[in-house]
Amino acid sequence: MDTMTMTKIVGAGCGALLVFLLGAWAGETIYHVGVESHGEEEHAEGYAIEVASAEEAGGASDEPEVPFEEVYAAASAEAGEGLWRQCASCHRLDGSNATGPHLDGVVGREHAAVEGFAYSDALASIEGPWAPEEISHFIENPKEYAPGTKMSYRGMADIEDRANLIAYLESLS
Template sequence: MLDTMTFTKVVGSLCGALLIFLLGKWAAESLYHVGGGHGEEVAAYVIEVGDSEPAEEVAEVPFEELLAAADAAAGEKVFGKCRACHKVDGTDATGPHLNGVVGRNIDAVAGFNYSGALEQVGDVWTPENLNHFLESPKSAAPGTTMGFNGLPKAEDRANLIAYLQSTGG
């Protein structure tokens, strides 16, 4: 069972493990010490970044110009983010089908159970309404059941709308 010699071995091995742990900690601190403790001064390195002039403000391009220059092929790639819930072949998935959505009345797909929150966006899915909605669906239509966070880049939204326009009705 448990005799004095076994107990001494267990205590000795625990003390040995603790000693190895403390020696390892001491070696690591001496190897990787960067200063700054116990009243020591630390050398600071200053990184020069140039003049502190404010950055030039980038003029925001109006959405109409972005849409006029939009690329439907690039929009098809952006649609990959929408493909999990929407289709463009006329069938509904988790979300309603999006072929012919540009110019269609909001909440107009027959047989689809809408949440009613989209009516805050407008009456018709115009490119401007789609742009506003796709930027942040939850802020454009609070209460919407759409779980998508939105497309922050205006170019991506314009390309996607150009692609949706090309899908027809």
Template sequence: MFDTMTITKVVGGLCGTLLVFLLGNWVADLLYETSATSGHGGEEAAVQGYLIETADDGDAGPAEEGPSFEEVFATADAGAGERVFNKCKACHKVDGSNGTGPHLDGVVNRAVDSVDGFNYSGALEEHFDVWSPENLSTFLASPRSSAPGTKMTFNGLPKIEDRANVIAYLESLPN
């Protein structure tokens, strides 16, 4: 069945395919240069496409922070928080039953790791004792960095307004 000519054709086809892939890689490296130097000699450094000049004011002091969480939370909108909570619904419920995460009805001012029937990681107790609005805001900003080792894989809510609104919504829920 396999004579010398068939084996030669198969080996030639494999070698030709390898050659096509190697040439394609070489062409792609030429077209999409990703190293810090340009050209093959490395004599010129790559230049950014455009440069935004900024004034270097050494005595400007620290950058101004936005409003504090307490100020934002005082004017928070529970209706807007309900819309933000849609990001949380994949894991958390507000009907008293646990999902992937513990239920969140009555979570504001509740003790950490206190929902019966949910298996916590234990990482939260090391960083928080009660889910006060301030503690919730800190945790929701970046769960993995504020409580390393937590099971919660959500990236967080970077906007302080979103955090304040969702906490206001959770506070408005009946226990």
């Protein structure tokens, strides 16, 4: 390779760089001229999409909330057995602890009463038994029911599913 070929390669690279720089300068100029033509006000990058809340949209507020006791009275333990799969990854029904404490006999059992399981302070400080309504509130949103709990489950939103799952757990005891 001689010096003339090397000079051509370097010149081509410099020429390409110059074309890219001029393109960037032209794009910047066009953008700023477009922004300045709209006046002195500040413009956000993007559009805000306004969304009505559930109450304004006529969503959840139109439906009366059914008390848990009524839903629980009509709950199906058979349907709850299918929902147990979500819990089975961390809990057992054979009396042995896993990531979470065993749940056999949980309905009516005192909070934080399983021997050999290290409960979080949030659950250990709650007194009283696990009534069906208490379990429902807990599995709806564990972090809200007991802030600081070790349970990482995100929650079960459907009240019928919670009632069915609790009916299944109660049928085992």
